[in-house]
Amino acid sequence: AQKVTQAQTEISVVEKEDVTLDCVYETRDTTYYLFWYKQPPSGELVFLIRRNSFDEQNEISGRYSWNFQKSTSSFNFTITASQVVDSAVYFCALTRNTGNQFYFGTGTSLTVIP
Amino acid sequence: NAGVTQTPKFQVLKTGQSMTLQCAQDMNHEYMSWYRQDPGMGLRLIHYSVGAGITDQGEVPNGYNVSRSTTEDFPLRLLSAAPSQTSVYFCASSAYLGTGVNSPLHFGNGTRLTVT
Numbered sequence: 001a002q003k004v005t006q007a008q009t010e011i012s013v014v015e016k017e018d019v020t021l022d023c024v025y026e027t028r029d030t031t032y033y034l035f036w037y038k039q040p041p042s043g044e045l046v047f048l049i050r051r052n053s054f055d056e057q058n059e060i061s062g063r064y065s066w067n068f069q070k071s072t073s074s075f076n077f078t079i080t081a082s083q084v085v086d087s088a089v090y091f092c093a094l095t096r097n098t099g100n101q102f103y104f105g106t107g108t109s110l111t112v113i114p
Numbered sequence: 115n116a117g118v119t120q121t122p123k124f125q126v127l128k129t130g131q132s133m134t135l136q137c138a139q140d141m142n143h144e145y146m147s148w149y150r151q152d153p154g155m156g157l158r159l160i161h162y163s164v165g166a167g168i169t170d171q172g173e174v175p176n177g178y179n180v181s182r183s184t185t186e187d188f189p190l191r192l193l194s195a196a197p198s199q200t201s202v203y204f205c206a207s208s209a210y211l212g213t214g215v216n217s218p219l220h221f222g223n224g225t226r227l228t229v230t
Contacts, residue, residue: 100164
């Protein structure tokens, strides 16, 4: 069975602080894909990143970075120098190689306080 | 460049009423799906389709029907609305890239449904 756990329900940080959102996944597949999505207060879901199980390189995009560690089944997301616009709910998701079902975590609500 | 379009944005139903949530995409994506979002539960898959004429159940299919007569459209039908179906519904699509790989999901803007 596939499962994604985001243990942090809510996080508050002061602007310019760094924050890491945790994502732990479970799967028996050797090939799978991991995703992060952002849901700002306006409600739409915005794709941030996709990573396949064979690519453990960390990725950086501006203030965002992702740390994928197969050994701990984690795909954590770090925001550096947080900004108020980063306030949103962030979802981690997993899909199998068949790609037919995406499994989402319960989300982490991030509030950045000015 | 519409992407995934959902209608309506808001809907209030009485218990027992039926309705259809519309979803259309203009990206020629093979894969379409419906999710519901409830507080503290993330996004849960209701039904999905890998192409016209093909549908399958997700995690929470009870009380919902789908059909996929065209690549573009994937309506979700509530057969007899119940208060437990009060939720925000998202339609999503993705492209099949070959050998089991799908592109990331593209989401519609959601439909907020209240059943009284």
